[in-house]
Amino acid sequence: MELELGCNSNEYISVKNYYGLEEETFYLVSNCRTFLTPRLLEILSQRLKEASIPVTEKVYCPYPKCSALMSMAEALEHSKPAIVGAERSGARKCVKCNGHFCVKCKVPWHNNMTCIQYKTLNPHPPQEEAKLKNLAATNLWRQCVKCNHMIELAAGCYHMTCRYG
Secondary structure, eight states: OOEEEEEOSSSEEEEEEEESEEEEEEEEGGGGGGTSOHHHHHHHHHHHHHHHSOGGGEEEOSOTTTOOEEEHHHHHHHHTTTSTTHHHHOEEEOTTTOOEEETTTTEEOOTTOOHHHHHHHOOSOOHHHHHHHHHHHHTTOEEOTTTOOEEOOOSSSSOOOOSOO
């Protein structure tokens, strides 16, 4: 028996059973624990959350041991009770680890510094970002100017268009 899982909405997934005849059944995600391991259920929930947040609204916690995904609105709402002036400053609080970070600079919070001051004192990107840019250059990937996602030329002419931008 082979199963193919497909996301249908934030609440339901479709499961196709390839055992002779193709049969498609829709399950509530919460009911999938009857046939998915806890780890697979966690991955499924994460993928559904990723799919539900528009790419321009996605924010990841910059702390390597966390890296939680959240929307801009979710991060702001979680930050308002703890951070005065969060909307103006770009300061946010992670919904998972509660670490403070700068949503504009995408780094842990820079105390007593504006984003411009931080970028002046730290002109080089973090090591992980430098590794990604090196990998991108090696594979001839480009960065979308609108959403900053990496894109690659799969086929056709040299004009690259990001599906989100």
